[in-house]
Amino acid sequence: MQTWFPDFFDRHGALTVFDLLKDYLESGRIKVDRSKNPQKAAYHDPCNYGRKSLELFGKGYFDEPRWIMDQCMSNWVDLFPCRGNQYCCGGGGGTLLTPYKQERIHYSRKKFEQIRRAGVEMIVVPCHSCHGQLRAMAKEFDMPDLEVKYLWQVVAEALVIET
Amino acid sequence: MSQAEVEATTKDEFVIKEKAPLRPVQSPTDLCLGCGTCSAGCPMTGVEGFDPRRIVRMVLTGLDRELIDSKLPWLCTMCAKCEYACPMGINIVNLVRTARSMVERSRVPGQIHKGVEMALKTGNNLGLPTEDFVFIVEDVAEEMAEEEGFSDFRIQLDKKGAGLLHTLHNKLVNTQNEDLVHWWKIFHLAGEDFTIPRENWEGVNWGLFSGDNEAMKTLVGRIVEHMDRLEIKNLMYPE
Known part of the structure; x- marks a missing residue:
């Protein structure tokens, strides 16, 4: 967008998923109850929102999703390593669309070592590739009950509906 | 890019090195120290000959065609852990993406x-x-x-x-x-x-x-x- 359509920003604003969720929560436009999400969960940093965004645009989205997790989850932990040094889920860069499944399983072992160490029953991600890969790999790594949810899904599930 | 253009550009050696954008760091690929930090951090190292340092060495020694014709660019998830750790800021992801762009479109794997x-x-x-x-x-x-x-x-x-x-x-x-x-x-x-x-x-x-x-x-x-x-x-x- 910045490269090909720089004048776009003279006419419109653009918001990331984190900007939106944070704005709704901070301004009180939505209310959430973190006790609705009691599962022990971990947040996974997608490469593109974190490390690569930091490298390419000078800003990595590390703190925003964690703040959102704090609002919506009552029991969550970080994986180690995380943030800039995290391990990729193994499905990035379009590899999820290639026929190389055995290679993808091998790649994911690092992620699943991390998940096992953290002892969580849920992984929260803000990325469709990570979601697809982790869900498929949970079966391969003998963790069929591991829940994989979108960040906006746990927000939606914690929403307080005033009637 | 047309088929003819793909063929014309990929016959040459050292094309990837010239073509890959120097982003995020203005660091030419020649500055690679060969230390292997990239490979040590990559979960894919060792799989079917894959390792990020090898990709950099292939680009630097003009083995563009071998890289383009191999499965290697498609095993990489472009996660950038390698270049984030690289002491010289080599733009490894862009080398991979440029190699991918030079693969004949009908031979791009999967979907x-x-x-x-x-x-x-x-x-x-x-x-x-x-x-x-x-x-x-x-x-x-x-x-x-x-x-x-x-x-x-x-x-x-x-x-x-x-x-x-x-x-x-x-x-x-x-x-x-x-x-x-x-x-x-x-x-x-x-x-x-x-x-x-x-x-x-x-x-x-x-x-x-x-x-x-x-x-x-x-x-x-x-x-x-x-x-x-x-x-x-x-x-x-x-x-």
């Missing part, structure tokens, strides 16, 4: 290029016709409106003057319909005036993966068109 072609032709990676798309989103929206607290929820496609443009990942209208509603619930309770394009609603741009900048630009351009045509205030960057 990546097929999805790009489908999106260019039909407006989405699935080739889903507009009437089917409209049926699916309206059906899911009606079901959601049956839940407590959302009874007055409606989807408005192509709404002029909306506050926010929301594009969709194709899998949500394909096999994961149940995941369409999370954002909609949030939007509804936040009182967000959002809209979804009736056509060209694809939020995914696989040109990024296939190394196809022309296609990528076309697909981004469609989002710009929606924003201008419908006079929408804010774009929600595709998830």
